[in-house]
Amino acid sequence: MTPANPMKHFAPDRVAIIGGGPGGYEAAMVAADAGVEVTIIEDKGMGGSAVLTDVVPSKTLIATADAMRRVNASTAFGVRFGDSSEDKYETSAWADFSRVNERLLKLAQSQSRDIHQSLESVGVRIIPGRGRLVPPHNVEVTSPDGETQVVESDAVIIATGAHPRELDTAKPDGERILNWTHAYNLTEVPEHMIVVGSGVTGAEFASAYRRLGAEVTLVSSRDQVLPGEDADAAAVLEDSFTRVGVKVAARARANSAERTANGVSVTLNDGRVLEGSHCLMAVGGLPNTAGLGLEECGVDTTESGHIRVDTVSRTTATNIYAAGDCTGLLPLASVAAMQGRIAVAHMQGGAVKPLQLHRVASNVFTSPEIATVGVTQAQVDSGKYQADVVKLDLATNPRAKMMNIRDGFVKIFARRGSGTVIGAVVVAPRASELIYPLALAVTHKLHVDDVATTFTVYPSLTGSIAEAARRLHLHVLDPAEE
Numbered sequence: 001m002t003p004a005n006p007m008k009h010f011a012p013d014r015v016a017i018i019g020g021g022p023g024g025y026e027a028a029m030v031a032a033d034a035g036v037e038v039t040i041i042e043d044k045g046m047g048g049s050a051v052l053t054d055v056v057p058s059k060t061l062i063a064t065a066d067a068m069r070r071v072n073a074s075t076a077f078g079v080r081f082g083d084s085s086e087d088k089y090e091t092s093a094w095a096d097f098s099r100v101n102e103r104l105l106k107l108a109q110s111q112s113r114d115i116h117q118s119l120e121s122v123g124v125r126i127i128p129g130r131g132r133l134v135p136p137h138n139v140e141v142t143s144p145d146g147e148t149q150v151v152e153s154d155a156v157i158i159a160t161g162a163h164p165r166e167l168d169t170a171k172p173d174g175e176r177i178l179n180w181t182h183a184y185n186l187t188e189v190p191e192h193m194i195v196v197g198s199g200v201t202g203a204e205f206a207s208a209y210r211r212l213g214a215e216v217t218l219v220s221s222r223d224q225v226l227p228g229e230d231a232d233a234a235a236v237l238e239d240s241f242t243r244v245g246v247k248v249a250a251r252a253r254a255n256s257a258e259r260t261a262n263g264v265s266v267t268l269n270d271g272r273v274l275e276g277s278h279c280l281m282a283v284g285g286l287p288n289t290a291g292l293g294l295e296e297c298g299v300d301t302t303e304s305g306h307i308r309v310d311t312v313s314r315t316t317a318t319n320i321y322a323a324g325d326c327t328g329l330l331p332l333a334s335v336a337a338m339q340g341r342i343a344v345a346h347m348q349g350g351a352v353k354p355l356q357l358h359r360v361a362s363n364v365f366t367s368p369e370i371a372t373v374g375v376t377q378a379q380v381d382s383g384k385y386q387a388d389v390v391k392l393d394l395a396t397n398p399r400a401k402m403m404n405i406r407d408g409f410v411k412i413f414a415r416r417g418s419g420t421v422i423g424a425v426v427v428a429p430r431a432s433e434l435i436y437p438l439a440l441a442v443t444h445k446l447h448v449d450d451v452a453t454t455f456t457v458y459p460s461l462t463g464s465i466a467e468a469a470r471r472l473h474l475h476v477l478d479p480a481e482e
Contacts, residue, residue, distance in 0.1 A: 011348050012154030012319070013037055016139045018131035018292070021048025022333040023159035023323030025115050027340030032122040034348060039151050040124060041131035041141050045109075046116040049161050050333045052108050053181040060104035061183070062204060062365045065211035066429075068093045069367055076404045095212045098187040105184055127151070133158075133293035137319045140293075155319045155347050158292065158299075158307060159340060162285035162325035170196070170257035170281055176264050177257050178280045180205070190214045190278040194266050196254040197282035198225045200364050203237065205280055207366040210246045217247045217274055219254050219266070226364060230377050230425045232391065233370045236407050237427075240368065249274065257281070287326040304328060311354035313343035321347065329355070332362055361439040363432040368407050371435035374423030374442040375413050386416040387423070392468040394428055399459035405429060410464045412438065414448045414472045421446050421469075428461055437465060448472040 015031050017024045020042030028038045045052055071093040119126060129143040131151075139151045164179035166172060174182045180201055191214065195206045198220030210216040218225065218241070225241070225248065226234045241248060252268040259265075263277040287306045294301060298317040300308045306328030313321045321343035324336030338355060345352045361373040380387045394400040394408040405428065413423035424438035441451055451469035456462045 014153045015039070015155050015157065015344070015347070016041065016131070016137075016151045016153035017157045017159060018133075018139060019048060019159035019161060019288075019324070019326075020044075020046045020115075020126070021050045021159055021161050021324055021336060023161075023336035023340040024048065024157065025119060025340075026337040027157050027159070027323065027344050028119055028124045029122065030341050030344045032119070032124050034344070036344075036348075038124045039127060039139075039153070040119065041127050041129055041139060041151070043128060043130045043144070045112045046119065046126065047108075047112040048159075049163070049181075050336070051111050051115065053184075055333050056108045056111055057104045057184050058180065058201075058204065058208075059365055060107055061100065061212075062208045064095065064100050064104075065208040066367060068095060068213075069211045073404060095189050097189050097212070100212075101184045101186060130291075132291065133297045133299070133320070135297050137297065137317070155321065157313075157340060157343050158289075158315075158320065158322040158326060159324045159336065160288040160292065160326045161336075162287050162331065164281070165284040165286050167254070167256075167281065167283065169255060170266075170279070172281060173259065176259050176278055178278060180280070180282065183280060186278075190276075192217070192263070192276035192278070194219065194257075194264065194274050194276040194279045195282060196257070196266065196279060197284070198222065198248075199228065199282065199284070200226065202280075202282035204365050205282060206241070206246055207237075210241075210244050211367060215245070215247075215276075217249060217276065219249045219252060219268065219274070221251065221253045223251060226370070229364065229370055230372060230411070232377065232409065232411065233372075233425055233427045236368065236409070237364075237366055237370065240366075240407050254281075285325065285331065287328060289326055302328065309339070311342075311356075312346040312352055313339045313355070314346070319347070330357060330360060330362070332360065334362075335360055359439070359443050361435050363435065365432070368405075368427050368429055369431035371426045371431035372424070373435055373439045374421075376423060377411070377413075377425070379423075380413060385413070385422065387413040388416055388419075388472060389413050390468045390471045392464050392471065394461065394464055397459070397461060397464045399461050399463065400428075402459065403429070410434075410468045412448070412451075412465075412468045412472055419447045419449070419473070421448060421451060426465075430461075434461060434465065437462065 014037045017040045031038045129141045131139045134140045137156045172179045193209045193214045194217045195202045196219045206218040224234045255267045257266045257279045264279040266274040300316040307322040309327045323339035325331045364370040391411040408428035411425040421441035426434045448469045456466045
């Protein structure tokens with residue numbers, strides 16, 4: 001996208017930010033450190049939805065589920081519970097759901113307070129309320145009690161995020177039919193959770209609820225769970241789902257969800273009717289861009305309502321930037337934060353590295369986790385990229401054997417001819433941590449030999465990363481060798 005008015009670098013003295021999520025508060029920190037007068041307008045609390053109702057609470061719930069998985073699997077290590085002489089050690093962990101949700105909500109509030117205090121400590125002004133653009137680039141703020149004030153600024157960053165998409169025939173009520181913001185209202189583990197949507201959010205919640213003890217049915221409109229992810233990784237996850245008892249209603253869409261006397265009834269487009277105790281609708285998100293005064297200020301949006309931005313976070317209006325889920329690039333907190341930081345760097349006229357989405361490392365927090373960076377298998381298969389590929393199962397890794405890891409692999413893509421690392425997939429417990437060295441390799445265009453010849457701890461899961469790189473080295477030298 002090319003902005004209508006390429007902006008002159010002018011080092012603004014005053015910056016207003018609408019939205020206190022990762023795109024907003026990260027930008028505020030950078031701008032304040034540079035001596036700019038910064039004002040953030042936020043109506044829910046610092047951290048926004050990412051901290052209060054989305055990323056932080058959902059990943060805390062998933063961490064609890066993973067703790068239960070490890071406890072329940074510990075008998076394979078020889079761990080016993082109770083008096084082994086009476087053969088009463090075999091047991092199953094169970095979730096005190098009221099305590100689980102109480103903890104994760106407290107953690108989210110604590111994180112929000114920490115962000116608030118950090119911002120105030122560097123001089124950021126925080127105004128509770130909803131913001132609306134006023135031409136040319138000021139912000140009208142409406143407080144919770146209805147009073148209004150205008151914040152004058154030299155530049156604005158819009159970081160208003162997104163909210164759950166809803167179906168007219170499956171309206172969430174917060175009790176039986178839920179969206180991702182309602183999931184933390186439950187006081188007991190659902191007897192049978194029907195999850196509609198097999199994308200990242202749906203797969204994560206399906207995995208977590210099953211590990212927490214609920215019966216789970218996942219409604220997937222595609223041939224595979226996680227249709228946008230690596231097919232090999234999705235296959236591993238589906239095998240894991242089968243083993244732990246997650247039922248998948250494949251190639252079907254939910255036409256409606258209704259409350260019944262004892263739970264919910266979900267009708268699929270193929271005529272099947274699923275009965276459960278609860279239904280979680282995970283059918284995507286919509287940008288929070290309505291009522292922001294975008295059109296009046298010359299800020300273009302897409303058909304979906306997302307704000308058009310370029311690789312340095314500029315909108316089509318001079319001195320107005322946008323970051324995060326409201327831009328529709330990648331719905332990741334890390335991307336929102338980077339967009340916010342890039343916006344500040346650009347408006348100050350400093351050295352700016354434009355956002356490059358192919359370098360973004362992302363993770364699906366299922367069990368096992370799926371982490372990716374760079375070029376994908378689909379792009380290689382389509383011929384868009386010429387690459388040598390090595391996939392190494394973790395079954396051969398000694399550390400994986402010690403940890404009783406059944407599923408997972410490391411896959412590395414190297415550019416054919418040059419041997420530079422251009423992409424990777426890791427499927428494993430804590431894949432979100434293991435992807436980092438491969439993200440470094442992609443970002444800095446390291447050769448597979450740079451990865452292969454770097455020392456790893458023995459035994460460790462990272463040993464499989466180095467081993468996959470060594471095998472790629474051989475493949476690059478002689479494609480007939482593995």
